[in-house]
Amino acid sequence: MNAVSIRIITSEIEKLIPFYEQVTGIKAIQYTPDFAELQTPTATIAIGSTGTLQFFGGESVAQPAENRSVIIEFLVSDVEKKFEQLRTFLTPYLVQEPTIMPWGNQSLLFRDPDGNLVNFFTPVTEEAIEKFSSKKG
Numbered sequence: 444m445n446a447v448s449i450r451i452i453t454s455e456i457e458k459l460i461p462f463y464e465q466v467t468g469i470k471a472i473q474y475t476p477d478f479a480e481l482q483t484p485t486a487t488i489a490i491g492s493t494g495t496l497q498f499f500g501g502e503s504v505a506q507p508a509e510n511r512s513v514i515i516e517f518l519v520s521d522v523e524k525k526f527e528q529l530r531t532f533l534t535p536y537l538v539q540e541p542t543i544m545p546w547g548n549q550s551l552l553f554r555d556p557d558g559n560l561v562n563f564f565t566p567v568t569e570e571a572i573e574k575f576s577s578k579k580g
Contacts (some may be wrong), residue, residue: 448480449515450489451456451559452496452505458556459490465532466561467517487537488515515561520577522549522565547571 444477453459460471460479467488473479477492496502519525522541526533539552539559547568566572 446486447512448487448489449489451515451555451557452493452507453557454492454507455556456490456492459476462556463571466506466529466563471552475500483517510559513559514552515555515559517561517563517565519565522551522563526551527564543567547574 464562472481
């Protein structure tokens, strides 16, 4: 089994698509006004409006802007460089500037416009570098 996608349900799709395009540098493919994808080499970030919930059983299936337990993570080659490139843009969303975590990653933590946590990280210890050496894209 392979994890291939995470889908964010939002009532503000017109804000989330350009936000993720800006922070990732990836142009979204917008299939309909209610659904877009940003495709990375290893996984896809899907963004769906609340209108897409009808296909999954109705609006009670998911609530936009209510996540308090999931962090969307991106492996980046240089988190410090990425932070410098996005510093001004990320200022209103910033949770934590690049910080080395006990498990060996340097982590930049911010929120998207819906409040979802996003982590850009770069392995910096020998063990962390080894762990992610085959996953860099």
